[in-house]
Amino acid sequence: MRDLIGRYINSIDKLRLDKRTLYYNTLILGEEGSGKTNLACKIRNYVIDNEISTLYLDFANSNEEEVELRYKDKYFNYIRFDESDKFLEEFTQLVSERKHIYMAVNPNFFSTQKDVRSKLTDILQTPELLEHYYYFFHDIANLNGFYAKFEDFLLYMFGFLNLKKHGMTFLSQPNEIFENPKLKLLFTFLFVGKCSNADYFNTAILKTLRKNKFLYQNRPGIRTLILNDIETNMVEIDEYIYEEE
Numbered sequence: 001m002r003d004l005i006g007r008y009i010n011s012i013d014k015l016r017l018d019k020r021t022l023y024y025n026t027l028i029l030g031e032e033g034s035g036k037t038n039l040a041c042k043i044r045n046y047v048i049d050n051e052i053s054t055l056y057l058d059f060a061n062s063n064e065e066e067v068e069l070r071y072k073d074k075y076f077n078y079i080r081f082d083e084s085d086k087f088l089e090e091f092t093q094l095v096s097e098r099k100h101i102y103m104a105v106n107p108n109f110f111s112t113q114k115d116v117r118s119k120l121t122d123i124l125q126t127p128e129l130l131e132h133y134y135y136f137f138h139d140i141a142n143l144n145g146f147y148a149k150f151e152d153f154l155l156y157m158f159g160f161l162n163l164k165k166h167g168m169t170f171l172s173q174p175n176e177i178f179e180n181p182k183l184k185l186l187f188t189f190l191f192v193g194k195c196s197n198a199d200y201f202n203t204a205i206l207k208t209l210r211k212n213k214f215l216y217q218n219r220p221g222i223r224t225l226i227l228n229d230i231e232t233n234m235v236e237i238d239e240y241i242y243e244e245e
Contacts, residue, residue, distance in 0.1 A: 001049050001050075002042070002045040002046055002049055003017045003018065003046055003049075004016050004238075005017060005039070005042040005043075005237055006042075006235050006236050006237040006238050007236055008234070008235055009213070009233070009235060009236060010233070010234060015216070015235050017042075017043065019050075020188070021046060021167065021189065022046075022047060022050055022052060022134065023165075023166060023167050024167045024187075024188035024189065025167045025168050025169070025170070025186055025188060025189070026043060026167065026168075026169040026170070026188070026189040026190075026191070027169075027170050027172075027187035027189070027190045027191070028040060028169065028170070028171045028172070028191045028193075028214075029172055029173070029174045029190070029191070029192045029193065029195065030173070030174070030193025030194055030195060030209075031173055031174065031193070031194050031195055031196065033194075033211055034193030034194045034209065034212075035211045035212035035214070036138075036171045036172075036193065037068065037070075037138070037171070038212060038239060038240055039212075039214070039237050040136060040171050041070050041071065041240050042237060042238070043136075043169050044056065044136065045240070047166075048075055048100065052132075052133070052134050052166055053098045053099065053100055053101075053132050053133045053134070054075075054100045054101070054133065054134050054135075054136065055100075055101045055103065055129060055135050055136065056101065056136040056138065057103050057105050057135070057136060058102065058103065058104050058105065058138050059105050059106075059107050059137070059138060059139050060104075060138070061104045061105060061106045061107075062104050063104070064078045064104075067102060070240055075099075075100040076100070076102055077094055077100060077101050078102050078103075078104070079091060079094065079101060079102070079104070080103070080104040080105075081103055081104065081105045081120060082109075083119050088123075091103075091123070095126070095128050095129060095132075095133075096128070105120065107139075124160070125160060130164050130165065131165050132165070132166075133166065134166040134167060134168065134169075135164070135166075135167075135168040135169070136169045137169070137170045137171065139172045161186060174192070174195045174197060188218060188219045189216075189219075190216070190218070190230075191214040191215070191216055191217075192214060192215045193214045193215075194206060194207070194208075194209040194210075194211075194213075195207070205234075212236055212237045212238075212239060213234065213235070213236050213237075214235055214236075214237065215233075215234060216232070216235040217230045217232045218231055219231075
């Protein structure tokens with residue numbers, strides 16, 4: 001079980017994933033090179049080890065040869081989203097076999113109209129996916145353009161997450177949208193890496209963080225009548241090096 005992913009900076013304790021990770025949502029923020037993809041890969045490995053299928057959505061619309069080697073293990077099944085019958089047939093087959101899926105997506109497939117749902121959002125809410133899959137959403141660098149196209153997802157995210165059996169991990173460069181308190185409540189585990197923008201997440205610590213170091217926040221799973229306080233620690237994530245079996 002690949003549950004050990006790093007360590008706490010200010011203690012001898014190890015940072016481990018646990019069963020809560022499979023059912024609650026994780027937000028990973030940080031500028032380019034901060035280690036977001038490495039951390040997401042650690043979470044993916046843990047989900048796979050727990051025999052839960054994964055759907056990784058790459059909104060950079062990467063070609064297969066551009067995908068990082070660490071994802072190209074025996075569970076790697078690449079597909080590019082489009083609205084053709086051929087895509088739907090191939091995708092449906094992968095889902096029916098509970099295959100792990102790496103899906104390249106052009107964010108232009110999202111509708112920019114609030115009252116119109118795109119075919120992509122419809123596919124993401126199919127019962128088979130909602131019941132059996134853990135989702136990863138990896139956004140692109142052009143945040144302003146991306147969130148304009150991604151608006152319909154953000155609008156239905158609350159209901160979408162209530163339908164899902166398992167959790168999701170969302171990776172992004174920092175953006176003002178994540179300062180929204182209601183949006184933050186969707187995520188139990190928050191990792192914030194290096195961030196130097198003056199408008200958001202602007203602290204002296206976050207400006208100087210090296211790769212794979214994160215401000216780690218989590219909402220403990222203690223039953224209370226109100227929302228649990230968020231615990232905050234500095235952590236360092238181990239670098240994942242893919243080795244062919």
